Amino acid sequence: MAKVQTKNTKRIFNHDETISAYLFLLPALLFFVGFVIIPMILCLVTSFFDYTMTEFKFVGLKNYSEMFFKDKVFLKSLFNTFLIVVVSVPAVTIFSLWVSSAIYNLKGWICSFFRCIFYLPVVTGTVAVTVVWKWMFNQYTGLFNYVLKAGGVIDKNVSWLGNEKIAIWCIILILFTTSIGQPIVLYVSALGNVDASLIEASEVDGATKLQVFWKIKWPQIMPTTLYILVITTINSFQCYALVQLLTSGGPNNSTSTVMYYIYYEAFKLYRYGYGNAMGVILAIIIAVFSAIQFKVAGQSRD
Numbered sequence: 001m002a003k004v005q006t007k008n009t010k011r012i013f014n015h016d017e018t019i020s021a022y023l024f025l026l027p028a029l030l031f032f033v034g035f036v037i038i039p040m041i042l043c044l045v046t047s048f049f050d051y052t053m054t055e056f057k058f059v060g061l062k063n064y065s066e067m068f069f070k071d072k073v074f075l076k077s078l079f080n081t082f083l084i085v086v087v088s089v090p091a092v093t094i095f096s097l098w099v100s101s102a103i104y105n106l107k108g109w110i111c112s113f114f115r116c117i118f119y120l121p122v123v124t125g126t127v128a129v130t131v132v133w134k135w136m137f138n139q140y141t142g143l144f145n146y147v148l149k150a151g152g153v154i155d156k157n158v159s160w161l162g163n164e165k166i167a168i169w170c171i172i173l174i175l176f177t178t179s180i181g182q183p184i185v186l187y188v189s190a191l192g193n194v195d196a197s198l199i200e201a202s203e204v205d206g207a208t209k210l211q212v213f214w215k216i217k218w219p220q221i222m223p224t225t226l227y228i229l230v231i232t233t234i235n236s237f238q239c240y241a242l243v244q245l246l247t248s249g250g251p252n253n254s255t256s257t258v259m260y261y262i263y264y265e266a267f268k269l270y271r272y273g274y275g276n277a278m279g280v281i282l283a284i285i286i287a288v289f290s291a292i293q294f295k296v297a298g299q300s301r302d
Contacts, residue, residue, distance in 0.1 A: 073261060085289070137160040
């Protein structure tokens with residue numbers, strides 16, 4: 001009889017505890033549903049409509065067919081976005097790992113100093129960072145042209161942001177410098193948590209530094225690497241502020257990205273349905289890239 005009462009008491013306690021937990025989660029859950037789930041559903045639904053300021057008409061897959069078969073600007077924006085991702089994600093990951101490996105064994109305050117320096121662009125406002133870079137890239141008064149001319153590298157000023165072939169690489173450079181701060185901090189922390197006894201044992205057995213890194217450190221920091229890859233990929237796909245503030249997609253759409261083009265179509269031309277269709281495609285692409293990264297990282301860890 002006592003055992004039955006104890007079980008009932010535990011069941012009631014667990015039930016009350018579950019209800020309390022959900023009540024505490026309710027504000028965040030309501031926020032998530034209201035500002036994430038419902039907008040996602042509306043985005044998907046309205047992508048099948050000709051949705052403008054004056055019209056709301058079902059058009060089926062017309063928005064999607066227009067994107068891939070008629071809209072050259074979208075295809076150019078998609079190419080630019082892929083270029084940014086393919087270049088910046090590996091560069092950020094490799095450079096961050098290299099810097100972290102170089103500084104994590106330094107004295108405490110020196111390591112903290114370097115982490116602070118690299119993390120500074122992350123906590124600095126995007127607008128402030130962009131204004132500084134825009135001044136450095138200025139064709140007439142910019143720092144780059146001044147230094148390169150003084151060093152005899154160039155004879156005349158270069159229009160960095162006005163050249164179709166150069167402008168996109170300027171965007172990638174800025175994105176790179178503003179993206180390495182968090183990965184460096186995460187990698188320093190991950191390297192510090194690697195089992196030191198395994199490293200010492202491998203060194204006693206005559207393993208080289210490369211073998212120690214590849215066989216011991218790399219598998220243990222793989223979860224951190226996966227997180228960095230996914231977050232950096234998502235941020236690169238969603239590159240918008242830099243484009244908007246520096247070039248507005250120009251010259252001749254050479255720096256236009258999918259995120260910027262969504263903004264242009266939806267909030268300048270008021271083609272909300274078409275903009276939402278592009279948002280759906282971008283979400284699918286990001287999901288596919290993330291799934292591939294999880295798959296590859298899982299195999300590497302095994």
